[in-house]
Amino acid sequence: MRSGLLFKLALLLAIFGILSSGITGYYAYTANRAMLVSATQSDLLTAARGVNRRMVQWEDEAADDTLLLSRLVQVQVVINQRNGSEARRARDELAQAFAAMLALHPEYLQVRLIGTADNGLELVRVDSRSGLTARVDGGDLQEKGHFPYVFETLALPAGQIYQSSIEVNHERSSHDAEGGPA
Amino acid sequence: MAKDVLRVLAWPGYADPDVVHDFERRYQVSVEVTFVDSDEALWARMHAAGGPRFDVVAANTAEMQRYHAAGLLLPLNPSLIPNLQRQLPRFRDRAGIPGLQQQGKLYAVPYTYSTMGIIYDKRQFARPPDSMNVLWDPRYRHKVLDFNSGPHNFSFAALASGIAQPFRLDAAQQAAMVKRLIDLRRNVLTYYNLPEEATELFIRHKVAVMFGNYGTQQLNSLRQAGADVGYAIPREGVLAWLDCWAMTRAARQPQLAQQWINYMLEPSVSALLPTRQGLANTLSASADLPSGARVLWLQPVENANRREALWQKIYSGDLPGSF
Structure with a gap:
């Protein structure tokens, strides 16, 4: 009898012991998990803020570079004189300036001057891929008047910058940026 | 005893829960609906290893031609689908709509459509x-x-x-x-x-x-x-898609599958297409499509x-x- 009681008591105590350690363990686990989640969220937030800051900075820099290129004197010559040796020379010089810009900024994939005449035909275009620049010219130039980055830009006052929405580029050409970000 | 199960592969809006529930009650069966949101997803489901795992499928006429060519469909028995009689003349002209018939047998029943005007x-x-x-x-x-x-x-x-x-x-x-x-x-x-x-x-x-x-x-x-x-609707004609119901070769109970297709053509069920989905049905004339207009089904x-x-x-x- 006595040994039976003792056994039951021991069993009860053991169950309490297991229960209490189980509960303690469970609380420790949930508390730790909550702390880990909170720490990770905080890390992610900091990283996202950092990326956001860099993105804004890149956008500002790209806008400055665009304004700089647009004020080159050759741009006026190319826009106002479509033919002739002076226009051809100006286009070549612009292409060199675009290539220099692409060489300085490997993150840029393309620099173009697009006219409003001829359905938004590209006038000067230089593409960059894996650090190599390639000029696209003649019959390989394309009409871009139907893309928002042309018709929305034309609706802006002179000197303002149009920033396209960030999406995957589906345009294709001989040296294309297809499949990359645009 | 376990209820018979009908497996339906369809686009969202073609088999709403209340519609499915009424069918289940009427025929004392259970219906499993799988929704797809693209022709590609539909094609993948129909071409799963071991064949389609569905009894009935809804797809457009162009897709139906592909499915028939791939041997995935079973012919339908029009006498088991009496509601075919309720359809507008345009949709009863089965020979005039490519994809509905093959070698004189009915394979697809028009359900809903949209013109591209x-x-x-x-x-x-x-x-x-x-x-x-x-x-x-x-x-x-x-x-x-x-x-x-x-x-x-x-x-x-x-x-x-x-x-x-x-x-x-x-x-x-x-x-x-x-x-x-x-x-x-x-x-x-x-x-x-x-x-x-x-x-x-x-x-x-x-x-x-x-x-x-x-x-x-x-x-x-x-x-x-x-x-x-x-x-x-241009005088040269208008492009239009036409979604149809068909029975797959995996149909376990052809009669039940065709009862489903017939049920989809009940006036009370087809009437939900314009009111809930903004789509036309095959039973009542649409104000946006003059009866004599030339329609080119995809x-x-x-x-x-x-x-x-x-x-x-x-x-x-x-x-x-x-x-």
């Missing part, structure tokens, strides 16, 4: 436009919207050019359509992909006319956004990859000399 701003048109060629009209230069899709654009350009078989273009016709689509590119403001994108562009840029790839559903969304728009095109490759060049802005 012309949507126009009533304030910019004294009379509704009556030809597809309005999209090329220089009076509306940069006031035109088009859908970004190779296969459809080639088909409607062919319709506008008076080509009798717009889904079967030979090389010369294809080359001529490339030129026409470049001309169209020069007349459009831009191309849209999603209906909401089209609505936003239409209103913000005071667009005059557009190719309505999403048909009357798109028209409704424009009206809700406050646009004063009309819908026109068919597989002569070479979809070729059309898509050419379209990518057109869309990207290639000059006419580079094709």
Whole structure:
């Protein structure tokens, strides 16, 4: 009898012991998990803020570079004189300036001057891929008047910058940026 | 005893829970519905290893032709689908709609459709436009919207050019359509992909006319956004998709599968398509489609990859000399 009681008591105590350690363990686990989640969220937030800051900075820099290129004197010559040796020379010089810009900024994939005449035909275009620049010219130039980055830009006052929405580029050409970000 | 199970593969809106529940009660069966949101997803489900795991499937006429060619469908018995008698004459003319019959046997039953007509701003048109060629009209230069899709654009350009078989273009016709689509590119403001994108562009840029790839559903969304728009069916004919029900070769109980198809054509069930989905049904005439209008139900095109490759060049802005 006595040994039976003792056994039951021991069993009860053991169950309490297991229960209490189980509960303690469970609380420790949930508390730790909550702390880990909170720490990770905080890390992610900091990283996202950092990326956001860099993105804004890149956008500002790209806008400055665009304004700089647009004020080159050759741009006026190319826009106002479509033919002739002076226009051809100006286009070549612009292409060199675009290539220099692409060489300085490997993150840029393309620099173009697009006219409003001829359905938004590209006038000067230089593409960059894996650090190599390639000029696209003649019959390989394309009409871009139907893309928002042309018709929305034309609706802006002179000197303002149009920033396209960030999406995957589906345009294709001989040296294309297809499949990359645009 | 376990209830019989009917396995349905369909698009969202074709088998709402209340509709399914009524069918289950009526026939004392259980219905499992699987929804898909693209033709590609549908094709993948129908081509799963070991064959389709569905008794009935809803797909458009072009897809039905592919499924039949792949041996995935079973013929239907019209006497088990008495509601076929309730359909409009246009849909009872089974020989006139490619994809419904094969070797004289019925394989697909029309259920719902949408035309791809012309949507126009009533304030910019004294009379509704009556030809597809309005999209090329220089009076509306940069006031035109088009859908970004190779296969459809080639088909409607062919319709506008008076080509009798717009889904079967030979090389010369294809080359001529490339030129026409470049001309169209020069007349459009831009191309849209999603209906909401089209609505936003239409209103913000005071667009005059557009190719309505999403048909009357798109028209409704424009009206809700406050646009004063009309819908026109061009005299050359209008492209349209037509979704049908069919029985797969995996159907375990053909009679139950055909009872489902018949049930889909009950007036109370088909009536939900216009009210809930903004789609037309095959039982009652739609105000947006005159009874005599020429409708070209979508068919597989002569070479979809070729059309898509050419379209990518057109869309990207290639000059006419580079094709």
